[in-house]
Amino acid sequence: MKVTYVLLLLATLSGCAAIPGAHIPFDSSDSEGDDIYNLEEQVDIYAITPKLIAKQLARPEPHPVLNEALDAEMQEYDYVVNRGDILNITVWDHPELTIPAGSDRSPSEAGNWVHSDGTIFYPYVGELHVAGLKVTEIRDILRKRLAKYIESPQVDVTVAAFRSKRVYLTGEVTSPGTQPITNVPLTLLEAITKAGGLTAAADWTDVTLTRNGNSARYSLRDLYKQGDIRENVLLRANDIVHVSRNDAAKVFVLGEVGSPKSLNIGRAEITLAEALTDAGGFAQATADASGVFVIRKAPEGSGKIARVYQLHASNATALVLADQFKLEPRDIVYVTAAPIARWNRLIAQILPTVQTVYYGSITERELTD
Structure with missing residues (x-):
């Protein structure tokens, strides 16, 4: 009787909750009577088809955009001199007013340092506040000041070091x-x-x-x-x-694949086919090729929690679509298990209990006899 009871219990088990391992039901109406978990209201589900790729996922051809x-x-743009810069001031035909760089000194070492108060010192001119001025403005001021001592001075001002x-x-x-x-x-x-x-x-x-x-x-x-x-x-x-x-720019490949893992998206875009290949492809013994899903966070303000894209790859030619479907950062690729694989896992978990009850009943009969 105990064996019969266990077998009847095993036969009456149904529903996904009794089967080990996660999966995604193809029927989106599995809401359990709770609107919070109603896939019809919380998730948008799309089939990956040529029309979807052409109209919804195709990106416009890149073209240059001017600024x-x-x-x-x-x-x-014109550079404005400030504290710490070094100016190189040249007065033509008046070498006594120009500090030569020489072979042992660079122009920055021989130039006029703009001090912390924003000034420089120059012969005949004295202190000159140059911070906040352009080199053309400094040149004009020096020309006017030197004109008192030099007839028609020709002055050139450059920045020897930008500091x-x-x-x-x-x-x-x-x-x-x-x-x-x-x-x-x-x-x-x-x-x-x-x-x-x-x-x-x-x-x-x-x-x-x-x-x-x-x-x-x-x-x-x-x-x-x-x-x-x-x-x-x-x-x-x-x-x-x-x-x-690019640590955050990842996609996650889970479920019935050879090697579940996360994949970094480099500078090149990654497709669904590439992600599946990098994860070892389908687990041939357990995967349901018609249940390849891409779970993507829904756009802000859409009122949804996710968008789910399903690829029916039972026909291997559908993998061409997988090579055209471009993944986005934080996408989750999930390959569901075939129903028989989930059923086998359930049997594998219950079988030890059945065996224990069966052999226990045999021992009990032997003791009774």
Whole structure:
């Protein structure tokens, strides 16, 4: 009787809750009577079809985008002298007023240092406040002051060393550190190039520029691959450029695959087919090829918790669609188990109990006899 009871109990077990291992039911109406878990209301489900890839997931062809604001800024750019800079002042035909650099001294060592009070000292002129002035303005002031002593002085002013302004590069660049702001405009792209470019661990879609306590994010992918110059900006003094790591740019491959794992998305996009291949492909003995799912967080404000895309790959030719379906960071790829595999797992868990009851009943009969 005990054996019969166990077998009847085993035969009456039904529903996914009794079967070990997670899976995704194909019927989205499995709500358990609770609106919170109603897939119809909380999850959008799409089949991965050629129409879906063509209309919903296809991206427009990249094309260069000009940045007129950046062009205007660069045309109007003019360096402003500040404390710490070194000026090189030349008065033609008056070598006594020009400090020669010589073979032992560089122009920066022989120039006029802008002191902490923003002034320099120059013969006949005395102290001259130059901080906050352009070199052309300094040149005009010196010409007027020297005109009292020299007839029609010809004066030239250049910056021998740019030491007052700098930007800071941190994160995943080859050579993090500081870069000076000079008389040549410095853009975001040029600064990263001077820093040796990005490292292999860099997330080129997440570059943060912090200026005056405010932060803005830029994408070098759009700049490099699509020529979107709007992602390039002119840097200013004390800007902080940080290139993030790509640790967060991952996809997760779970379920009935050869080797469940997380995969980093590098600078190249990753497709569903590539993710499955890197995870060892389908577990041939247990996977249900018609149940390949991509679970993606729903857009903000959509009122949904996720979007689920299902690929029916029972026909291997459908894997062509998998090679065209591009994954996004934090996507979860899940390959569900075949019903027979889940049933076998249930039997494997219950069989020891059945055997215990069976052999226990035999022993009890032997003792009775």
